[in-house]
Amino acid sequence: MTALSSSQRTPSMARPGLVAIFVAFLRLGCTSFGGGTAGWLHRDIVLRRRWIDDSAFLQMLTVGQALPGSNGIKLTVLIGQHLHGTAGATVALFALLVGPFAIVLAVAGIYAGLAGNRTVHDMLDGVAAAVVGLTFATGLRSIAQGAPGLLGPAIAAATVLCVGIFSWPLIPVVLCLGPLSIGLAWLQARRR
């Protein structure tokens, strides 16, 4: 097989090996700055490498919606599994995490050397404020885009009150409000 003959094929879905999967996800982990790993994954795995197609990608995104965990992690595991079974999923997840893990430890080492420096603290306060802004905007947008009616905003407000204001432990709060909210959504859907 020469390179020429393989490039003449129609760009069908390739079957990458574990090494290729490792390299691709290592690169993704190290370059997907600013969050939104799902977007970076789509650009690289679907558009550039063509390892899976758009509809498979969307299905994977939907599977993850009702489950906990970050979208980037869930997509990585599902794409890895699709490409190479459980081994593929394990390799993809490890490759995605190992780069950011090493980088953040290095940054923490630098920080430890500068911990007394006031300007460093001030700059980190600025970063924290902007990240909180990102978090607030995401939360508010998701409430605005939810199902119509007051149920969603009411549940969100109750969650903020319990966890954000009263600082109650998150686990019992989610275990109460989650099933309650799911039950109400179920009833609402049945009434229609």
Next chain:
Amino acid sequence: MRGSGDTLVALGLVFVPLSLLSFGGGNAVIADIAQQAINVHGWTSEREFADLFALSRAAPGPGSMLAALIGLKAAGIAGAVVATLAFYVPSAALVLAVSRLWGRWRGSPWHTAVERGMAPVAAGLFLSSGIAVLRASPGGPAVWIAAIVTTVALLRWPKMHPVPLLLGAAVLFGILRAF
């Protein structure tokens, strides 16, 4: 080494349940990570937590490496490894297990109900996470104001790229506080 072994177990016990409850992503459970790290286990002070939160954003990749930094602070490199695995592997294993059964469930009414029902809880957890970070931050009212300004700006211009925003805020705070 006995003490550090206990700390590793404690890290696992904190992060495994939070992994399985992080509906909407890792950011949703930051309020509880703050509570556990600062008040329950004393792994970090409020100042350190606020700094680690900001530092975790310096790393690329999916969501937050905050777990790694808390683990590092609590029990060194071993702590960082344990906390990271405890925070990411359970939700990853769950999605793998569920995806195998997915064909049978596609479009079922209860799946829609779970999706619909958990969305506002996740949104509430996101907002709570922001509040928890602001409370832990010793930066004073300036941090609250900057957070609100950023929120409004991002709602107005949703396509704004976050990286310049973070760098801008860092430089702005570094310069303004110098005077």
